[in-house]
Amino acid sequence: MLSRPLVVDLDGTLLNSDMLLETGLAYLRQYPLYFYRPFLWLLKGKAHLKSKLAQATNLDVSVLPYNPDVIALIESVRKQGRRVILATASHRVLAHNIAEHLGLFDDVLASDEQCNLSAVNKQRTLVDAFGERQFDYIGNSADDLVVWRSAHSAVVVSHPDSRLVRQAQAHGNTEQVITPARVRIRHWLRALRLHQWLKNLLIIVPLLASHQITNLELLSHSILAFLLFGLCASSVYILNDLLDLADDRHHHRKRRRPFASGDLSIQRGLVAFPLLLALSFTGAILLLPWTFAVVLAGYYLLTLAYSLFLKRQMSLDVITLALLYTTRLVAGAAACQIALTSWILAFSMFIFLSLALVKRHTELLAERNKGSTTRTRGRGYYASDLEIISALGAASGYLSVMVLALYINEPTTALLYSHPHIIWLACPLMLFWISRIWILAHRGQVHDDPVVFAVRDRTSLVTGMILAGVFWLAV
Numbered sequence: 001m002l003s004r005p006l007v008v009d010l011d012g013t014l015l016n017s018d019m020l021l022e023t024g025l026a027y028l029r030q031y032p033l034y035f036y037r038p039f040l041w042l043l044k045g046k047a048h049l050k051s052k053l054a055q056a057t058n059l060d061v062s063v064l065p066y067n068p069d070v071i072a073l074i075e076s077v078r079k080q081g082r083r084v085i086l087a088t089a090s091h092r093v094l095a096h097n098i099a100e101h102l103g104l105f106d107d108v109l110a111s112d113e114q115c116n117l118s119a120v121n122k123q124r125t126l127v128d129a130f131g132e133r134q135f136d137y138i139g140n141s142a143d144d145l146v147v148w149r150s151a152h153s154a155v156v157v158s159h160p161d162s163r164l165v166r167q168a169q170a171h172g173n174t175e176q177v178i179t180p181a182r183v184r185i186r187h188w189l190r191a192l193r194l195h196q197w198l199k200n201l202l203i204i205v206p207l208l209a210s211h212q213i214t215n216l217e218l219l220s221h222s223i224l225a226f227l228l229f230g231l232c233a234s235s236v237y238i239l240n241d242l243l244d245l246a247d248d249r250h251h252h253r254k255r256r257r258p259f260a261s262g263d264l265s266i267q268r269g270l271v272a273f274p275l276l277l278a279l280s281f282t283g284a285i286l287l288l289p290w291t292f293a294v295v296l297a298g299y300y301l302l303t304l305a306y307s308l309f310l311k312r313q314m315s316l317d318v319i320t321l322a323l324l325y326t327t328r329l330v331a332g333a334a335a336c337q338i339a340l341t342s343w344i345l346a347f348s349m350f351i352f353l354s355l356a357l358v359k360r361h362t363e364l365l366a367e368r369n370k371g372s373t374t375r376t377r378g379r380g381y382y383a384s385d386l387e388i389i390s391a392l393g394a395a396s397g398y399l400s401v402m403v404l405a406l407y408i409n410e411p412t413t414a415l416l417y418s419h420p421h422i423i424w425l426a427c428p429l430m431l432f433w434i435s436r437i438w439i440l441a442h443r444g445q446v447h448d449d450p451v452v453f454a455v456r457d458r459t460s461l462v463t464g465m466i467l468a469g470v471f472w473l474a475v
Helices: 019-030 037-040 044-057 067-081 093-103 120-129 143-148 164-167 187-190 194-209 216-243 245-249 266-287 290-310 316-336 342-371 383-409 418-440 450-456 456-473
Strands: 006-008 084-091 107-111 135-138 153-157 174-178
Touching: 006 067, 019 037, 019 044, 019 084, 019 216, 019 245, 019 266, 037 044, 044 084, 044 093, 067 084, 067 174, 084 093, 084 120, 093 107, 107 120, 107 187, 120 143, 135 143, 143 164, 153 164, 164 174, 187 216, 187 266, 194 216, 194 316, 194 342, 194 450, 216 245, 216 266, 216 290, 216 316, 266 290, 290 316, 316 342, 342 383, 342 418, 342 450, 383 418, 418 450, 418 456, 450 456
Parallel strands: 006 084, 006 135, 084 107, 135 153, 153 174
Antiparallel strands: none
């Protein structure tokens, strides 16, 4: 019995991911303008596609989400003196890299450009190598059923009540079932970033600024726009996480995101993001003015450009983030068909540019604290850029206050407010908050998303309530 090898599948078994999808997303991230090439490669067969993707990408296998229960089983088998073989439908380059990193395998069997080593192909290869019923096999999918049929013992990675387990047990050789961690609601809540929907409250600002908040029809439009924009934003967050898998896995905090950690499968993400996007645009087209759908489309395209290219370009990344915030204001105006003033647009660009720079400052400070002197992974900055980022961010924040002061002094402002002079109190409040957040950022006390920090920070919340009270008194 000790001479009988244990054969281990990779995708979904040893690894809580799929190497074809991993390399496909890595390719799209690296070569977005050549997105059509994988479809052409697929015309020559799945093995050819896997080979091309493996050659075109360079995945860091050290940070992939491995299944600890499967690794524990492999280690126990090795202690018995038995051989362990990695047999996978993934390309041999990737398989050998993983085997070398883990140091747990005596041999590797994998796909090449001619043969896709899955299902019947894997079964025949293993029978030829070891003989019928002369190996144990651990797998996780319907493709593995034919392999289990030829194995001495079967180990199934699946939930005990699944159809796959029942089908495997029908062969009469199922020795063990390894239960993967269940997908929890909290995983989806984190993936959808519902807390980030707070940013979409900006959609209601045009209604407040025009003093039409009591108009129930327009208020309902704003609320609906908030929800639809949230669905679109969640779709974007999921797509962004899928494209950023490699960078997130190297980040001290982002590596715990559901897709990077393997808590949610890539397949689920590839289904969820277009579904959310379709719901968002269907509602926008059917329920709100067409201009809102146009703005929503612009937001999505700009975000897509940010995810694929702009986020890695120095300065363009923070300007794009400021534009994405401002787009929420434009979307709110479009939903209610309210004209935005140049004052509110100018104020939003400067204040949100400052917040975007806070975000970058926090990331660079973390890199400097680690002693990094190289370019930040996935970004266009070096840790040595910290001081200039601080200067630009503080200047942008103060410019937003200057725009506010000019707005207060504008003659048309007196037509909107009974006591416009009261709004002057907003200027010192804004100066206080901007100065404070930058000082805290310099101390390393700000979360890398300043909006999330603000809604959790008591001083920021109190400042916001006082600011709202100032405008309410001025009406």
